Amino acid sequence: xxVLIAATPxxxxxxxxxxxxxxxxxxxxxxxxxxxxxxxxxVVDSGLxxxxxxxxxxxxYLEPALPPGPARxxxxxxxxxxxxxxxxxARLRELIAAEKPDVIVAGSMFLGVLPLLLSExxxxxxxxLNVSILFLxxxxxAPIGLGLPPAEGEADLARYAQLKxxxxxxxxxxxxxxxxRRLAAMGLPALPASLTQSIATLPDAFLQPxxxxxxxxxGRLPETLRFVGLLPTGRSSAPVPDxxxxxxxxKRVVLITQGTLANADFGQLVEPALTALAARDDLFVVATTxxxxxSAVGIPIPAxxxxxxxxxxxxxxxxxxxxxxxxxxxSVCQALAAGVPLxxxxxxEDKAEVAARIGWSGAGINLATNAPSVPALNEAIQAVLxxxxxxxxxxxxxxxxxxxxxxxxxxxxxxxxxxTLSPRPELAACVSSxx
Numbered sequence: 001x002x003v004l005i006a007a008t009p010x011x012x013x014x015x016x017x018x019x020x021x022x023x024x025x026x027x028x029x030x031x032x033x034x035x036x037x038x039x040x041x042x043v044v045d046s047g048l049x050x051x052x053x054x055x056x057x058x059x060x061y062l063e064p065a066l067p068p069g070p071a072r073x074x075x076x077x078x079x080x081x082x083x084x085x086x087x088x089x090a091r092l093r094e095l096i097a098a099e100k101p102d103v104i105v106a107g108s109m110f111l112g113v114l115p116l117l118l119s120e121x122x123x124x125x126x127x128x129l130n131v132s133i134l135f136l137x138x139x140x141x142a143p144i145g146l147g148l149p150p151a152e153g154e155a156d157l158a159r160y161a162q163l164k165x166x167x168x169x170x171x172x173x174x175x176x177x178x179x180x181r182r183l184a185a186m187g188l189p190a191l192p193a194s195l196t197q198s199i200a201t202l203p204d205a206f207l208q209p210x211x212x213x214x215x216x217x218x219g220r221l222p223e224t225l226r227f228v229g230l231l232p233t234g235r236s237s238a239p240v241p242d243x244x245x246x247x248x249x250x251k252r253v254v255l256i257t258q259g260t261l262a263n264a265d266f267g268q269l270v271e272p273a274l275t276a277l278a279a280r281d282d283l284f285v286v287a288t289t290x291x292x293x294x295s296a297v298g299i300p301i302p303a304x305x306x307x308x309x310x311x312x313x314x315x316x317x318x319x320x321x322x323x324x325x326x327x328x329x330x331s332v333c334q335a336l337a338a339g340v341p342l343x344x345x346x347x348x349e350d351k352a353e354v355a356a357r358i359g360w361s362g363a364g365i366n367l368a369t370n371a372p373s374v375p376a377l378n379e380a381i382q383a384v385l386x387x388x389x390x391x392x393x394x395x396x397x398x399x400x401x402x403x404x405x406x407x408x409x410x411x412x413x414x415x416x417x418x419x420t421l422s423p424r425p426e427l428a429a430c431v432s433s434x435x
Contacts, residue, residue, distance in 0.1 A: 088112020
């Protein structure tokens with residue numbers, strides 16, 4: 001079988017799709033990956049064929065002038081994901097004509113698949129891998145993006161309804177209108193629902209790399225949705241540092257990360273977390289810069305801490321006692337699959353929603369801020385390390401992940417889609433038009 005993989009050029013988006021590519025290639029499938037040339041080496045190193053799709057710097061755009069909130073999210077969403085949609089769609093059509101793939105597997109924010117899904121032209125089946133929380137419309141009416149837990153009563157429902165009106169006006173409606181204008185310019189119909197709802201419901205299959213136990217109750221789910229568990233990551237290219245293998249194993253280990261995108265300012269989380277733990281001789285503290293130089297950390301490194309640009313999370317997480325994170329979805333799921341409890345502090349991108357699920361699930365503490373204070377971090381870290389309930393909840397989620405065979409689920413979804421080579425217009429009729 002020939003599979004075309006399309007990835008938004010961000011590390012947290014590319015790596016999950018490369019994991020799927022390696023699964024397919026290992027069983028003998030022909031896999032072509034299209035993404036920005038900046039990730040060409042990653043593709044080739046995974047043993048896969050590379051086809052460039054120049055992103056022109058869109059995906060990494062961060063709005064410099066606005067604080068976290070609807071105005072910033074709207075601008076970033078339009079610039080990062082919607083503006084590239086027409087040329088992504090054109091590139092997919094070129095590759096379909098040249099390569100004749102049996103199936104397309106795309107990341108959820110590679111919006112170039114939407115024009116193909118909305119067109120009446122013949123195409124291969126399109127399977128979308130989500131790289132974030134499940135962003136379906138919620139039955140309690142809570143708007144996406146604010147990190148609101150499930151409503152617990154009439155007061156919450158009323159408050160959420162008001163917040164949703166405001167969020168729709170400031171973010172959901174402008175983003176949908178912007179996408180619709182881009183689609184209209186290509187001679188295509190408007191989206192059948194909000195952009196996030198459309199992304200989740202239009203594809204022939206939508207794969208959620210998590211477990212239902214780490215998601216809210218959305219009521220009846222789309223028939224095309226599959227929870228697949230933790231994606232197999234393969235062996236990391238990051239080496240295990242000598243200081244890791246030589247550490248004092250009587251000490252508990254705290255890992256700190258700001259991920260690979262929202263890490264321009266280590267003063268938000270890495271530095272205050274290092275400061276909060278600096279006097280803890282009973283802990284072995286580890287931090288990662290997500291690819292930035294270690295010298296970008298602007299404080300002296302405490303004696304109990306070590307820092308690396310990248311770390312092999314798959315290998316070290318089973319020995320971690322606590323993850324302090326700004327809420328990157330991939331690393332959070334990895335930690336939970338290893339039974340590691342968390343302290344979360346992040347509001348940018350989808351991180352408020354990820355952090356809210358950490359608090360709601362009971363597997364950690366959500367500080368609900370982009371820039372936690374040293375005392376707040378100290379208190380939260382001590383609570384998670386000392387109160388067994390957090391580790392017990394993380395262990396329960398680890399069991400839920402262990403019950404799912406991600407490799408089997410993913411390959412079965414791709415194989416089920418491959419024989420169908422026609423559009424799925426009936427899906428549009430099934431999508432709720434409520435926003």
